[in-house]
Amino acid sequence: MILHIYVFGSLCRGEVSRNSDVDLLALVDGFDSRFNPDSYSIYSYGRIKELWMEGNPFAWHLSKESCMIFSSDETDFIKELGKPSTYENCIRDCEKFRSVFLRGREQVIGGSASTIFELSTIFLSMRNIATCYSLGVLNVPCFSRDAALRLGSESAPIPLSAFQIFERSRILCTRGEGIALDSSEIAQVIPILDDLDVWMATLVAKARSNERIQLQN
Amino acid sequence: MSEFNSRIEAQRRIVQIVNSIPWLEELFGLSSKAIQRWIAANRVDPSSPIVQLIKRAAAELFFLADQSQDQISAEYISAAERVAEIASALELQMRF
Numbered sequence: 001m002i003l004h005i006y007v008f009g010s011l012c013r014g015e016v017s018r019n020s021d022v023d024l025l026a027l028v029d030g031f032d033s034r035f036n037p038d039s040y041s042i043y044s045y046g047r048i049k050e051l052w053m054e055g056n057p058f059a060w061h062l063s064k065e066s067c068m069i070f071s072s073d074e075t076d077f078i079k080e081l082g083k084p085s086t087y088e089n090c091i092r093d094c095e096k097f098r099s100v101f102l103r104g105r106e107q108v109i110g111g112s113a114s115t116i117f118e119l120s121t122i123f124l125s126m127r128n129i130a131t132c133y134s135l136g137v138l139n140v141p142c143f144s145r146d147a148a149l150r151l152g153s154e155s156a157p158i159p160l161s162a163f164q165i166f167e168r169s170r171i172l173c174t175r176g177e178g179i180a181l182d183s184s185e186i187a188q189v190i191p192i193l194d195d196l197d198v199w200m201a202t203l204v205a206k207a208r209s210n211e212r213i214q215l216q217n
Numbered sequence: 218m219s220e221f222n223s224r225i226e227a228q229r230r231i232v233q234i235v236n237s238i239p240w241l242e243e244l245f246g247l248s249s250k251a252i253q254r255w256i257a258a259n260r261v262d263p264s265s266p267i268v269q270l271i272k273r274a275a276a277e278l279f280f281l282a283d284q285s286q287d288q289i290s291a292e293y294i295s296a297a298e299r300v301a302e303i304a305s306a307l308e309l310q311m312r313f
Contacts, residue, residue, distance in 0.1 A: 037279045038249045096219050103222075107229070113236040114229070116245045121225055173246030176254035180242060 002029045002045070004077045008066035015144065019171065025066065027077055045077065055085035057093070057128075057135050061143045090136025091207045094129050098200045101125035105193045108186075115186055120173035123166035126156055126196065133203045137210045154203070157195045165189050224278060227300045231274045234307045235267070247275040267310050274303040 009023035010016070026032070026040040027048060035042050043051075051059040063084055068076050104121040112118050130147035134140055138151070148156040149163060156163070165185050171178050218226070228247050235244045235255075242258035245251045252271055256263055277300045 036249070096221060099218075099222055100225055103226070103229075112233070113239075114232045114243060116243060117229065117232045117236075120246060121229075169245075173251055174248050176245065176248060176250030176252075180245075 001032070001072070003027065003032070003070065003072040004068060004075075005070040006062070006066045006068050006078060008062055010144065012065040012067055013144070019167070020145075021175065025062065048077075049081070052081050052084045054089070055087040056089075057087065057131055057141075057143075059084035060087065060135055060141055061131075064141065065143060087132075087136050090132055091204070091211060093132040093136075094200075094204045094207050097125040097129040097132065098204055101129070101196065101200055105197065108190060108193065116169045116172050116181055119166055119169035119181070119186075119189065122193070122196070123170040125200075126166065129200055129203055130156070133207060137203075137207050154206075156199050158192055162189050162192050223297075227274075227297070227304075228278060230304050231271065231300075231307065234304060234311055235271060237311060244271070247271070247278060249275070267307065270303050270307045270310060274300055274307070277303065 004027040006025040006027075007022060008025055010020045011022055024040045026035045026042045027045055028035065028042060029045060032042070048059070048062075050056075052063075062078055063081070066078055068078070071077070100121055104118045104125065107118040108115060108122070126148040127145060130151055131141065131143055133154075134142040134147060134151060138154075142150045144150060145167065146163070148158070149160075165181060165188060168178050169181065172180065231247060232244050240255070240259045242255065244255045249272075252268070252275065255261070256268060261268060277296050
């Protein structure tokens, strides 16, 4: 059975912190019960090729920030795929993540009993919209967890302390680790949701404008 | 709605059903580690029907996450339907 294992993400950027985990990717040829989906991102070779063909941000992430740690056939599958196709779905993706944000915000403001899950989806939307924007508009892709804070003057207008509350929610949701948020922390981030809404709307508008300019040229 | 947004919506529905009753600690998400934490924090019997349904929903959602967005197969559709069925069964369990 063919198998490739890669490490990708923060470790490959040399970013190490107490919060950072080790992102592992397993490329498999069919179902392989040895890999726990909590510990690995598991993809079939066919799916990875599709991501490359569509210029998906995850393909760009892997092409720029992954290191092979095992190959069953002595080839480096990702390296051999070469450069992914041009990323052409920036507007669609930014709108998609904005809609994830809007649903999460609606739930938080509506007093959801699943606030941490909802704040986690907001963190996901912030990170992903920033990554898509950095790749599709700025042409300086940023795949970091805190991509939303790394867009220079276009970064999310959010204090670090509030950003860390969203990040903690994401870690609680995905890794089940950390101290649950208390009501004062939740109250701290609710007023920021409006600012985030404006920020995301601005990124979507700029992505549209950028595409218009490119089409004209 | 995109396939990505639909998956988040399906997760939301499962998490909301579980959190519709007050627990010592809410369910934060559908990763194995979040489910394990919820079981431990609330001293829920790991073999209970509620836990089994949550784990089945999580497994179906992980299956959906790895499928092609372009080739929505019959297998994909039936997995999405199974998540909806699990949500209904979970709702029923939560009433008792």
